[in-house]
Amino acid sequence: MRHYVAGGTEHGGGIGRLIGYILTAQPQSAHDQLVTDTRGARWSKLRSPPLLWAAMAVMVKDRLLAPDRVHHLHIAGRGSTARKVILGGLARGLGCTHVLHLHDFDYASDFLRRPPWQRRAIRALFRGADRVIVLGERDRSTASDLLGVPARSISVLHNAVPDPRQSGNATLDPPAPDAPARIVFLGQLGPRKGVPELLNALSHPAMASLNWTAVVAGDGPVDHYRAEAAQLGLSDRVTLPGWLDRAQTRALSESSDILALPSHAEGMAMAVLEGLAHGLAVVTTRVGAHEEILHDEETCRFVPVGDVEALARALADLVAHPETRAQLAMAGRDQYRNALSIEAYIGKLDAMHRSVSRGALRGASAQRGTV
Structure with missing residues (x-):
């Protein structure tokens, strides 16, 4: 899988720390747990657009060379949402299997402050994902009631840290x-x-x-x-x-x-x-x-x-x-x-990725008329 996170593991705040913990806990599978920075450090704003373009190029390359890879988009409010709207739209256009993982302290308020055209784009982003992962029941309600994500596509996954x-x-x-x-x-x-x-x-x-x-x-x-x-x-x-x-x-x-x-x-x-x-x-x-x-x-x-x-x-x-x-x-x-152990977290995350991968394969087979 490939994780897309603003700041990567070094400058990505709590999200970056979580991904770093996953990589540290599974060093033997580091080649399967790739990280792409979509923004750079907060203070390096000039680097943000080139890094976003580079992330888009990486997604295109993966679609050609690793078509089964799951693309895991980590999203919060503000600028993170704008970047993920672009990456999510590209993932849908390319036919990439992708997961949207919501990390935010109050995403509903951020969403409701936006103009209608942005709300439409954000709803399309969330509804177009193969799976939406949220941190708890409040965010499950936000995804379902406010963003229109079907209940079957939402999973709650509490954060974790290593022992x-x-x-x-x-x-x-x-x-x-x-x-x-x-x-x-x-x-x-x-x-x-x-x-x-x-x-x-x-x-x-x-x-x-x-x-x-x-x-x-x-x-x-x-x-x-x-x-x-x-x-x-x-x-x-x-x-x-x-x-x-x-x-x-x-x-x-x-x-x-x-x-x-x-x-x-x-x-x-x-x-x-x-x-x-x-x-x-x-x-x-x-x-x-x-x-x-x-x-x-x-x-x-x-x-x-x-x-x-x-x-x-x-x-x-x-x-x-x-x-x-x-x-x-x-x-x-x-x-x-x-x-709340990182081992249990990784097991649940892997199961979700396998589930969406199998779903994508079934969908591709159905389109070819083999199912």
């Missing part, structure tokens, strides 16, 4: 009893991810006398949030290192205790899954597909979107009660192993 403890590099030794609890945030810095609420919660009086530190890691307006943290009196406790690569993110997770992601909107946050996999106590919000995989007070702590007071109380309780934190982390880790 950090299988590599033998995880830090599993318990921390010293007097060590401060470390809170970690991983994601794009900004209001959608709840960074303002997180900083205000960390400066809340409920947190003042407790023993903790925090790392707020991610790209975006780092200097702005460093200044905000300083203004809130958090400079001695909160570090904002900026963007971290995969190895640095893993090392940070292995040395942390609590993952905080108070997002306003998500599809299914990769940071939450990575927190579960690393055995961190997760504090997050009921957005996207989170409620489909997590249960409040059992495998996570849910807090209302935008509620600084509730977020501060949840964090303070977990910092002050290590045994509660450990129980929540253990249950979250069990949920990850039971339902």
